[in-house]
Amino acid sequence: MAKKEIYEQKTEELLMPIILQHGFELVDVEYVKEGGNWYLRAYIDKPGGIAVDDCEVVSRALSDLLDEKDFIEDSYILEVSSPGLGRPLKKEKDFTRNLGKEVEVRTYRAIDRQKEFTGVLKDFDKHTVTIEFEDGQTKVFEKSEIALIRLAFDF
DSSP: OOHHHHHHHHHHHHHHHHHHHHTOEEEEEEEEEETTEEEEEEEEEOTTOOOHHHHHHHHHHHHHHHHHHOOOOSOEEEEEEOOOTTOBOOSHHHHHHTTTSEEEEEEEEEETTEEEEEEEEEEEOSSEEEEEOTTSOEEEEEGGGEEEEEEOOOO
């Protein structure tokens, strides 16, 4: 397992009791390098949405635990935030929560001369995602073909 995955997994383990205590949902944890800095990001949610105060509570508790456990070798910036409207669907619970909702799918390579598809998420399993278009047609995508899948949103 790569260092990145170990850090994400250990952080998730530290976060779960905090998240459960406050009735939140842990959407994702990522450890990424951007512009020369490492970022440890936790995305949290709850029905009705996450407020800044919610992020602050989780951030303070997590920061204390990270200082205590001190398992991340590099210096990093900790961020706790809402996943936002355009968040990608990554985990099984993301797909389950969004069954029946409209999603955008972007593929790595063109399929039938296009790389972007919008439709209703009808089904998924470990390897595939099925969406239904407005005309009632369905399309099954291999997850390995998908560069990004997220909720579609209109403004």
